[in-house]
Amino acid sequence: MDLAYTAAEEEFRARLRDWLADALPTLPPPPPAGDWPARRAYDSDWQRRLYDAGYGNVHRDASPTLRLIFLEETEKAGAPYVGANFVGLLHAGPTIAAEGTPEQRERWLGPILRGEAIWCQGFSEPEAGSDLASLRTKAVRDGDAYVVTGQKIWTSHAEVADWCELLVRTDPGAPRHRGITWLAMPMDAPGVTVRPLRTLAGSAEFAEVFLDEVRVPAANRVGEENDGWRVTMVTLSFERGTAFAGEVVACRRTLDEVAARARANGRWDDPVLRRGLGRLHAEFTALWRLVQWNVSEAAAIGGVPGTGGSVFKLRYSQARQELYDAAAEVLGPGALDLSVPWTRERLSSLSYTIAAGTSQIQRNILAERVLGLPKGR
C-alpha cells in the first residue's frame, strides 16, 4: 500500500503544472453553451495545444498513474475537459489503434490526436439501449461498400462530428453478438440526417442520427465482418475505469464551494445539512482513493481497468447527484433558478446513473462477474 508518487511521476506532474500555468491564460474564452460549432473549435484548439506539448495521446500512451496525474492536474488548473474529443480519444481511437490495419491507423489516428477530426458514437438505438447487442441498424454489402439503414440515438456531438464509429448488423441470421460489424462512417455521407435531442436540462448535447441507405466503403471496416462486438468490447471498459477521475476532483472543489456558500448564508448552522456535507466529503475522499486503487490495479495488469470501474461508477454517480441535491438545499430559492449553475448541474447529474451503463446494469455486472451469482432476471 503505497500512495506516494515516484520521482518520475512527480516530475511529470511538475512539468505539466508549469505547462498549464503558461498555456491556460492564452486560451480564448470558452464558447457559449449550446453553440456546438464554437465548442468544436474550442475543444479542437485545446487538443492541438496538448498535442504540440506532447500530451496529445496521454490517455493511451501514458501509464495509468501518469494519466491519473494528468486528469488531476488539468482539473485542478481549470483546463478544458476532453469534450468533443471524447469519442475520438477514448473510444474510436483506441479501437482503431488496437484492431485497425496499419493503413487505417495512419489515416485516422493522426487527425484525432491533432484535434483535426471529431468522432461521435453510433452504438445505442431506440430499441437497443442497455441491451446493446439487440441493435438492428442493418448494413448490406454492395460491391466495395456497405449500404446502411437504421437509426442511432444518444449520439453526442453528432452535429459537428466528421466521423461516426458505427455498429451495424451485417448478419441478421447469426446469434446476436456474432452478426455485428464496426464501421467508420463519414458524417457528411449522403443519407445521414442528424436531429438534435433536447435533454431535460434544456441543452441539446445529444442527437438522433437517421441513416437512409448510406454507402460506407468496405475499407472503413475495422476488424472482420461480424466481429464488431468483440472489436468494440476491447475498449468499452475504458469508459467506466478512470474516465471520471477528473470529475471527482471537480466535485471536491464544488463541495468546498457549497460549504463556503452555506457558511455565508447561515445554512451551515443546520446540523443536518452540515453533517450531510461532511458525509459527502468522506464520500469523495474515498472515491478518490478508490480511483487510486483501480489505477494501481490497472497498472499492474497492463492498462485495462477491471470491474473496479463498476464499483466506482455506481457510487460516484450517486454521490454526484447527492452533491447537487445538497447544493440545492444550500441555495434555497436559487434551487429553482436555472440561471444558477448548480441548478443546471443538478439536472444534468440525473444522466449519470443512466449513461455509460445504467446503475442496474452495473449491479448486474458486479453480481454476475465479481460475485459469481447466476445470471439475473
Place this chain on the structure above:
Amino acid sequence: MDFRLSDDQRALRRGVRDLLDGRFGREALRAAVDREGRLDRKLWRELGDAGFFALRLPEDDGGAGLGLSEAALVFEEAGRALLPGPLVATHLAAGFVPGAADGTLIVTAVSELDCLVQHFDDAGTVVAFASDGTPHAVDASEAVAVRSLDPLTPLHRLPRPCAPEAPGQLPLGAAVLLTAAEQLGSAARSTEEAVRHAKGRVQFGRPIGGFQAVGHLCAEMLVRTEVARAAVYAAAVRGDLTEIAGAKLLADEAAVRGAKDCLQVFGGMGFTWESEVHLHLKRALLRARMWLTTAQAEEIQAQALASEF
C-alpha cells in the same frame, strides 16, 4: 504509487486468516457465545505470541516494527472472524502496560462517550487513553453490569465522570482506524455469506441469487465494502485524522448495512439465534459507537471542509 497490498502484506493477511480459521472457526465462535462472551485466555496468549498486540512496537521492544497499514490488515481479519475481546485497547496499551504486548494481560478501556467498559470481568486492568495515546489507569470499582446488545461483548458502565485522568479532546486515530478495519472485515464477511447463501438457496426453482432483487442487494453490499476498503487502507497509509474519521464513517455503514442486508438475504434463518448473521450485526452496531460515532465523524468531515476552503 502502488496502492495494492505488497507481497509481505498479503502474506501477513493470509497468516492471520489461517491462524483465526484454525483457532476461531465456527465452533469456537459458538462456544464463545455459549460462554456469554467470556474470553479464552489461552487464545489470547496465542494472539500475543502471533504478534497481534506487539505488531507496531519496535523490534528492540519485542515487537514486529510494522505500521498502521499492517495493523489494519490484521484487525480486518479479526473483524471477519468476529474475534471477541478488547483487541484494540490491548493493542494500544502494548508498550505502556506490562503484559499487554505478549497477551498475558487483557487490557480494556473506558469510552468517554458512553462510560462503557467491554469485557470487564476478564480484563486485568481498565484504562482511558489520552489524545496522545498514553493510557491512564481508571478506578473501576463501581462498575455496574449492563445487559449487552452483543452476546460476545459483555459490558459494564462506570459512573460519570468516567475518564477524568485522560480528557481526550481529539479521538484517538489508531483506535478509530483499527475499529474501522474490524468493521471492514465484518462487511466483507457479510457480503460473502450473503452471496454464498444466495447461490445455494433455491426458491421458485432457482437459486435466489438469480433474482435481480437479491443480486442487486449483494452488489450494493460489495460496493459499500470496496469503497470502505479504499478509505480504510488509505487512512492507514496516511494516518491523517480527518481521513481516519471518514474511513470509520464509511466502514461503520458498510458493516451495519451489510449485516442487515445479509440478514435480509438469509430470510427467516437470518432472524434466528442459530445463525451467525445477528452476531455480525450486533458487533457492528457496538463498534459504530466505539471511539467515534457517526455524528462525530460527520462533524469532523464538515470541519475539514470548512477549513480546507
